[in-house]
Amino acid sequence: MSYTAPLKDMLFVMNELAGLAQVNALPGCEDATPETVEAILEENAKFCGEVVAPLNHTADKEPSYWADGKVTTSKGFKEAFQQFGQAGWQGVQHPVEFGGQGLPKLVATPCIEMLNSANLSFALCPLLTDGTIEALMTAGSAEQQQTYLANFISGKWTGTMNLTEPQAGSDLALVRTRAQPQGDGTFKLFGTKIFITYGEHDMAENIVHLVLARTPDAPEGVKGISLFVVPKFLVNADGSLGERNDVHCVSIEHKLGIKASPTAVLQFGDHGGAIGTLVGEENRGLEYMFIMMNAARFAVGIQGLSVAERAYQQAAAYARDRVQSRDLAGSPGPVAIIHQPDVRRMLMSMRAQVEGARALAYVAAAASDAAHHHPDEATRKQNQAFYEYLVPVVKGWSTELSIDVTSTGVQVHGGMGFIEETGAAQYYRDARILTIYEGTTAIQANDLVGRKTARDGGAVARDIIAQVRKTAAELDASGDAKLEAIALRLNESAAALEEVVGFVVANIKSDIKAVFAGSVTYLKMAGLVLGGWQMARAAAIAAGKLKAGEGDTQFYSAKLATARFFADQILPQALAYRTAIVDGAESVMALSEDQF
Amino acid sequence: MSYTAPLKDMLFVMNELAGLAQVNALPGCEDATPETVEAILEENAKFCGEVVAPLNHTADKEPSYWADGKVTTSKGFKEAFQQFGQAGWQGVQHPVEFGGQGLPKLVATPCIEMLNSANLSFALCPLLTDGTIEALMTAGSAEQQQTYLANFISGKWTGTMNLTEPQAGSDLALVRTRAQPQGDGTFKLFGTKIFITYGEHDMAENIVHLVLARTPDAPEGVKGISLFVVPKFLVNADGSLGERNDVHCVSIEHKLGIKASPTAVLQFGDHGGAIGTLVGEENRGLEYMFIMMNAARFAVGIQGLSVAERAYQQAAAYARDRVQSRDLAGSPGPVAIIHQPDVRRMLMSMRAQVEGARALAYVAAAASDAAHHHPDEATRKQNQAFYEYLVPVVKGWSTELSIDVTSTGVQVHGGMGFIEETGAAQYYRDARILTIYEGTTAIQANDLVGRKTARDGGAVARDIIAQVRKTAAELDASGDAKLEAIALRLNESAAALEEVVGFVVANIKSDIKAVFAGSVTYLKMAGLVLGGWQMARAAAIAAGKLKAGEGDTQFYSAKLATARFFADQILPQALAYRTAIVDGAESVMALSEDQF
Known part of the structure; x- marks a missing residue:
C-alpha cells in the first residue's frame, strides 16, 4: 500500500500537454522553470510518499475522534501537518508577500494530486485552507489579510x-x-x-x-x-x-x-x-464563497484523480503479485493474474481514466494561469472562459470516474479486496464523498448547462469542440494507423458532443426540464470527450517521439496504447450518452411522484 | 429504512413475463396455483418486512463477532432464523419428502429476493444451506440425505x-x-x-x-x-x-x-x-460443487437485484421527503428534491435496472422449472440451454448493476448518504462483494464465453437473440409510437449483440486473448440486451392493458415509462460495448507487465 508519485506522467502532461514552458514565460511565473518544477515535484513526491502515505490506512483504522468538544486526529497527523507547513507545502501557489512560493496553479496541481493520493483525509485540511486563503485574498480587508494569511501559509493556523x-x-x-x-x-x-x-x-x-x-x-x-x-x-x-x-x-x-x-x-x-x-x-457572501468554491471544486476534481491513481497503483501491484490460474495459452503452472485478459482490461480501464483525468485537469490549471497572468486581455479572457467551462467538468467527471476506478480496484483483488486489511476497500469508501461535497455532480452539471453553456449560446463549448476536431484532423492526417483509429473515435464523439450542445442551447428556454434531465449525462460526456481529446494529443506526441527514437520508449509506447484503449473502450460511451440526452428526456419526468 | 416487498411488480413479472400459469401446468408444479403463490408471497413479504428487515442496519452497526472459536451473530439473528425455519421458508423449493414445500424455482425466487432485500447478511445463511441441499440431493448417498436434508429444511442445521x-x-x-x-x-x-x-x-x-x-x-x-x-x-x-x-x-x-x-x-x-x-x-467433487454453485450463482444474482431494490426504495422515500431548492419552473418555495430532473433521472435509472434485472431473473427461473418438469424432452433441453446461458448473465449483470444502483442511492441522499446512520452507505458496501463471491464477474464471463457461447458455435445465443428480434418486430408493428421507440433501441442493441456473438465464435480459436479481453463486456452487454428485451415485453403488455382500460393504470403507465427509460438511457450502452469488444481488443494486452 505504498504510494509512488507518477512523476514521469505528471511531467509529460505538464510539459507536453499543458505547456509548462508557455506558463513559465508568463509575467509573474518566471520562477517556474522546468528544472525548478521538477525539483519541487521530486521533493513533494518524497514527502507525500514517505511521511503522509503511510498514515493513510492506519488513520482509516483509527479515525479522528471527538470527546468533550475536542477532536483528536489520527495518530501521526499532527506531526505530519507540522512538517507539511514547515516545508512550505501549504504556500506553493500563494503570494510570496505572505510567505508563499507564488508558483503557478499548474505547479501546485501535481502537488495537490500527490498529497491527496497519499492521504485523502489528511489532504482535506490544506485543501480547505487553500480555499480560505483564496477568499481572503479576493475579498478580505488588508487587516484580515495581515492577520490570517501568513499564519495559514506557514501551517500555523x-x-x-x-x-x-x-x-x-x-x-x-x-x-x-x-x-x-x-x-x-x-x-x-x-x-x-x-x-x-x-x-x-x-x-x-x-x-x-x-x-x-x-x-x-x-x-x-x-x-x-x-x-x-x-x-x-x-x-x-x-x-x-x-x-x-x-x-x-x-x-x-x-x-x-x-x-x-x-x-x-x-x-x-x-x-x-x-x-x-x-x-x-x-x-455579497455567496459571491465570495463561489471564488473559494471554484478553487475547491477544482481541487476536489484532483482528489478524484488522486484516489483513482492510488487505487490503480495498488491494483497493478497486486495483479503482478497474485498467482492464480494458468494463462490462456496454457502455461505449465499458475501465473500472476496480470496475465489474464480481464485483469488487463480492468487495469487498462483504471489507467486510461486516471491519465485522461490528469491531462484534462493540468490543462485546465495552465489555462487558469494564462487567465491570470497573460499580458494580452483577449487571451486572458479566452483562457478564463476555457477554464471556467472545465471546472465543473474536472470536478464532476474526475470524481464520478474515481468511484468506478476504485470499485475496479476492489474487483482486481477478488475476495481480498473486500477485506478491509487489504486497503483497496478504503479507496472505494473514501472516493464516494467526492461526487457529493463541494457541490454534487448535479450541481456541477447545473453550472455547466446554465452558466457555462446556455448563457453564451454554446459559444465557448463550440470553440472547445472545434479544437477537439482539429486534433482529430491532425491524427487522421498523420498516416499512422494507430493515430487514425483514435481520430475516428474522437471525431465521432466530438460530433455527438456538438449535437448535445446544440440540444442544450436550443431547448433551455422551451423545455428546461428536458435539458436538465440530461445535465449530468452531458457533464460526463464532456469529460469523456475532452479527456479523450487530451489522450489523443498525448498519443500524437508519443507516436512522434517513438518515430524519432527520442526519450523513453517504454513510456511512450504505453501512452500510445493507453490512449488507444481510451478511444476504443471508453470514448464510445459518449454516443450512448448522446442518445440518452437528445432522445431520452421524455421518460425521465414521466412518472408522478406517487408512482415511485 | 423499512422494506416493503414490491409484490405488484413481482406478480406482474411472474404472471405476464415468466408464465406462472405455464409453470403451474407442469407435472409436479400443480400446487403453484396463482392464488397459492400470491398467498405465499404475501406471507413471506410480511415476515421479511417485519422480522428480518429491521435487523439489517442494527446488525451492520454491531456485526457478528468471534471470541475463543465461537461466533456470536448480531442481535436478533438467532431468533429470526428460528422463526424462518419454523415457518418453513427454508423449504420453499425443496422436496416434500424431506419436509419442504416442493414449489417451483419461479416461486422460490421472489422469496429469495425478499429475504435478501430485507437483510443480505442474514439471507446468506439460508442461501448457502440451499446450495448444500442441492448438492446432497444430486450426489449424496441415501444415508447422507436421510441424515441431513430434513434438518436443513427445518432450519435446525x-x-x-x-x-x-x-x-x-x-x-x-x-x-x-x-x-x-x-x-x-x-x-x-x-x-x-x-x-x-x-x-x-x-x-x-x-x-x-x-x-x-x-x-x-x-x-x-x-x-x-x-x-x-x-x-x-x-x-x-x-x-x-x-x-x-x-x-x-x-x-x-x-x-x-x-x-x-x-x-x-x-x-x-x-x-x-x-x-x-x-x-x-x-x-468428481468439482462437478458436484458446480451443481451447487450454479444454484448459488443464480441466487447471488438475485442478491444483486435485492440490494438494488432496497436502495431504490430508500432513495425514493428520501427524495419525496427531503425539501431543498425550488423547482425549475420556479416554485414559490423549496420543494421535495423528487421534483428535480436529475433526481428523477437517478431514481428512474435505479428503478429501470432493478425491474430489468428482476424480469430477466424470474424468466430464467421459469426456464429452469420447465427444464426440470416439462414432459417433452426437447422442450426440457431447450429450456435448460436457455437457463444455462442466463445463469452467468443473471449473476454477473445483476450484481454489477447493484454496485451502480446502490452508489446512485448514496448520491440521491447527498451529504446524508455518506453518513453511516442514514443507511444508504450500507447497501453500497454490502453490494460490493456480489461481483466477487460465487465466482467473480470475469469467472461468469469465462463461463458465458466458453461453455455457453463458443461450445455450440453461438447457437443458443443466436436463438435467444432471434427471440429478442421477434419482440422488437412486434413492438415495431404495434402502431404505438412509444413501443416503436423502444423497438428501435432493442433492434439496434440486438444487432450489436449478434455481431459480438459472431466475433466470439469466429475468434475463440485464432485469437483467444482478444475474445477474453471482451468477455466481461460481452456479459454486461448480454445483460443489458436481455434485460431490455424483458422490459420491452413488459412495455407491450402494459400498453395493451392501458389500451384495454384493464387493471392498475398507475402501475402500467409507470411500467411503460420505465421501459422507455431503459431503452433510451441504458440500452444504448450496448453499442459502445460492441465497439469495445469488436474493435477494442488490441490495446488491452498491448502493455508489457512492467509498463503497469
Missing part, C-alpha cells in the same frame, strides 16, 4: 468553509445562521453548521472559520447572505491568540469514508455569540 | 460451501486440503479454508460443511478434487448430535460490507483430523 446547515445543503438560499452587528465593527454569530471539514482538530494552534450568515435586515434568499471570518481563538492586536471564541464542535460524523478527516457539527453562539468580522461587503 | 484456500481462489486446481481414508468409510480432513460464509455461528444446532479436498492418490489439478461432508458435531446413528468434530473457526474477517454475515477461516484437522464422508464418487 488552518481554515474551514461553513456553508451547510441541516435544512440548507445544495440550496444555500435556506441558510439561517444570524450575524448581529455589535456597533464596533464586529458581529455576533448564532447558528448551527454541519458537515464542516476539519471544523475542529488538534493539528494547528487556531482554526479560522469562514461562515455564511444573515445580517438582521438582509433580504431573503441568496442575495441576503454575507461572509464572516470567525476564529476559534480571537486574535489580539499584536497577532497573539486571545480568548476562546463561542464556536464549539458538538459532534463529528460517523462516515462511510475519509474517516480520519473530522466532519464537524459546529455550534455558533450558544454562550453569548461567536465573534466575527465581515468579509468584503454585506450580502 | 445449516450448510456451508468450503472451496477457497489462501492460495486457491478463482483457481480451484490449487486446492490442497487433504482427505485421508480411515478404512471405515470415513475420511480425516486436514487443511485451511478461508472466506467460509457462516462457517461458524450460533443460529443452529449443527453446521454442516461441504468441503473440497484431495484424497492421497488423487490426480493433480481439478480432476483430483473430491467433495466431503464434514459436520461441526458428528451425528450419531439415531440422528442425535455426537462429539465435536475437529473443525474450528480460528477467526472471522473484518469486511467492507455484509458485516453481520460471519466469514470464517476454518481449520480442519489440527487436533487429529476432521471426520467426514465422501459425497458421490471420488475426484
Whole structure:
C-alpha cells in the first residue's frame, strides 16, 4: 500500500500537454522553470510518499475522534501537518508577500494530486485552507489579510468553509445562521453548521472559520447572505491568540469514508455569540464563497484523480503479485493474474481514466494561469472562459470516474479486496464523498448547462469542440494507423458532443426540464470527450517521439496504447450518452411522484 | 429504512413475463396455483418486512463477532432464523419428502429476493444451506440425505460451501486440503479454508460443511478434487448430535460490507483430523460443487437485484421527503428534491435496472422449472440451454448493476448518504462483494464465453437473440409510437449483440486473448440486451392493458415509462460495448507487465 508519485506522467502532461514552458514565460511565473518544477515535484513526491502515505490506512483504522468538544486526529497527523507547513507545502501557489512560493496553479496541481493520493483525509485540511486563503485574498480587508494569511501559509493556523446547515445543503438560499452587528465593527454569530471539514482538530494552534450568515435586515434568499471570518481563538492586536471564541464542535460524523478527516457539527453562539468580522461587503457572501468554491471544486476534481491513481497503483501491484490460474495459452503452472485478459482490461480501464483525468485537469490549471497572468486581455479572457467551462467538468467527471476506478480496484483483488486489511476497500469508501461535497455532480452539471453553456449560446463549448476536431484532423492526417483509429473515435464523439450542445442551447428556454434531465449525462460526456481529446494529443506526441527514437520508449509506447484503449473502450460511451440526452428526456419526468 | 416487498411488480413479472400459469401446468408444479403463490408471497413479504428487515442496519452497526472459536451473530439473528425455519421458508423449493414445500424455482425466487432485500447478511445463511441441499440431493448417498436434508429444511442445521484456500481462489486446481481414508468409510480432513460464509455461528444446532479436498492418490489439478461432508458435531446413528468434530473457526474477517454475515477461516484437522464422508464418487467433487454453485450463482444474482431494490426504495422515500431548492419552473418555495430532473433521472435509472434485472431473473427461473418438469424432452433441453446461458448473465449483470444502483442511492441522499446512520452507505458496501463471491464477474464471463457461447458455435445465443428480434418486430408493428421507440433501441442493441456473438465464435480459436479481453463486456452487454428485451415485453403488455382500460393504470403507465427509460438511457450502452469488444481488443494486452 505504498504510494509512488507518477512523476514521469505528471511531467509529460505538464510539459507536453499543458505547456509548462508557455506558463513559465508568463509575467509573474518566471520562477517556474522546468528544472525548478521538477525539483519541487521530486521533493513533494518524497514527502507525500514517505511521511503522509503511510498514515493513510492506519488513520482509516483509527479515525479522528471527538470527546468533550475536542477532536483528536489520527495518530501521526499532527506531526505530519507540522512538517507539511514547515516545508512550505501549504504556500506553493500563494503570494510570496505572505510567505508563499507564488508558483503557478499548474505547479501546485501535481502537488495537490500527490498529497491527496497519499492521504485523502489528511489532504482535506490544506485543501480547505487553500480555499480560505483564496477568499481572503479576493475579498478580505488588508487587516484580515495581515492577520490570517501568513499564519495559514506557514501551517500555523488552518481554515474551514461553513456553508451547510441541516435544512440548507445544495440550496444555500435556506441558510439561517444570524450575524448581529455589535456597533464596533464586529458581529455576533448564532447558528448551527454541519458537515464542516476539519471544523475542529488538534493539528494547528487556531482554526479560522469562514461562515455564511444573515445580517438582521438582509433580504431573503441568496442575495441576503454575507461572509464572516470567525476564529476559534480571537486574535489580539499584536497577532497573539486571545480568548476562546463561542464556536464549539458538538459532534463529528460517523462516515462511510475519509474517516480520519473530522466532519464537524459546529455550534455558533450558544454562550453569548461567536465573534466575527465581515468579509468584503454585506450580502455579497455567496459571491465570495463561489471564488473559494471554484478553487475547491477544482481541487476536489484532483482528489478524484488522486484516489483513482492510488487505487490503480495498488491494483497493478497486486495483479503482478497474485498467482492464480494458468494463462490462456496454457502455461505449465499458475501465473500472476496480470496475465489474464480481464485483469488487463480492468487495469487498462483504471489507467486510461486516471491519465485522461490528469491531462484534462493540468490543462485546465495552465489555462487558469494564462487567465491570470497573460499580458494580452483577449487571451486572458479566452483562457478564463476555457477554464471556467472545465471546472465543473474536472470536478464532476474526475470524481464520478474515481468511484468506478476504485470499485475496479476492489474487483482486481477478488475476495481480498473486500477485506478491509487489504486497503483497496478504503479507496472505494473514501472516493464516494467526492461526487457529493463541494457541490454534487448535479450541481456541477447545473453550472455547466446554465452558466457555462446556455448563457453564451454554446459559444465557448463550440470553440472547445472545434479544437477537439482539429486534433482529430491532425491524427487522421498523420498516416499512422494507430493515430487514425483514435481520430475516428474522437471525431465521432466530438460530433455527438456538438449535437448535445446544440440540444442544450436550443431547448433551455422551451423545455428546461428536458435539458436538465440530461445535465449530468452531458457533464460526463464532456469529460469523456475532452479527456479523450487530451489522450489523443498525448498519443500524437508519443507516436512522434517513438518515430524519432527520442526519450523513453517504454513510456511512450504505453501512452500510445493507453490512449488507444481510451478511444476504443471508453470514448464510445459518449454516443450512448448522446442518445440518452437528445432522445431520452421524455421518460425521465414521466412518472408522478406517487408512482415511485 | 423499512422494506416493503414490491409484490405488484413481482406478480406482474411472474404472471405476464415468466408464465406462472405455464409453470403451474407442469407435472409436479400443480400446487403453484396463482392464488397459492400470491398467498405465499404475501406471507413471506410480511415476515421479511417485519422480522428480518429491521435487523439489517442494527446488525451492520454491531456485526457478528468471534471470541475463543465461537461466533456470536448480531442481535436478533438467532431468533429470526428460528422463526424462518419454523415457518418453513427454508423449504420453499425443496422436496416434500424431506419436509419442504416442493414449489417451483419461479416461486422460490421472489422469496429469495425478499429475504435478501430485507437483510443480505442474514439471507446468506439460508442461501448457502440451499446450495448444500442441492448438492446432497444430486450426489449424496441415501444415508447422507436421510441424515441431513430434513434438518436443513427445518432450519435446525445449516450448510456451508468450503472451496477457497489462501492460495486457491478463482483457481480451484490449487486446492490442497487433504482427505485421508480411515478404512471405515470415513475420511480425516486436514487443511485451511478461508472466506467460509457462516462457517461458524450460533443460529443452529449443527453446521454442516461441504468441503473440497484431495484424497492421497488423487490426480493433480481439478480432476483430483473430491467433495466431503464434514459436520461441526458428528451425528450419531439415531440422528442425535455426537462429539465435536475437529473443525474450528480460528477467526472471522473484518469486511467492507455484509458485516453481520460471519466469514470464517476454518481449520480442519489440527487436533487429529476432521471426520467426514465422501459425497458421490471420488475426484468428481468439482462437478458436484458446480451443481451447487450454479444454484448459488443464480441466487447471488438475485442478491444483486435485492440490494438494488432496497436502495431504490430508500432513495425514493428520501427524495419525496427531503425539501431543498425550488423547482425549475420556479416554485414559490423549496420543494421535495423528487421534483428535480436529475433526481428523477437517478431514481428512474435505479428503478429501470432493478425491474430489468428482476424480469430477466424470474424468466430464467421459469426456464429452469420447465427444464426440470416439462414432459417433452426437447422442450426440457431447450429450456435448460436457455437457463444455462442466463445463469452467468443473471449473476454477473445483476450484481454489477447493484454496485451502480446502490452508489446512485448514496448520491440521491447527498451529504446524508455518506453518513453511516442514514443507511444508504450500507447497501453500497454490502453490494460490493456480489461481483466477487460465487465466482467473480470475469469467472461468469469465462463461463458465458466458453461453455455457453463458443461450445455450440453461438447457437443458443443466436436463438435467444432471434427471440429478442421477434419482440422488437412486434413492438415495431404495434402502431404505438412509444413501443416503436423502444423497438428501435432493442433492434439496434440486438444487432450489436449478434455481431459480438459472431466475433466470439469466429475468434475463440485464432485469437483467444482478444475474445477474453471482451468477455466481461460481452456479459454486461448480454445483460443489458436481455434485460431490455424483458422490459420491452413488459412495455407491450402494459400498453395493451392501458389500451384495454384493464387493471392498475398507475402501475402500467409507470411500467411503460420505465421501459422507455431503459431503452433510451441504458440500452444504448450496448453499442459502445460492441465497439469495445469488436474493435477494442488490441490495446488491452498491448502493455508489457512492467509498463503497469
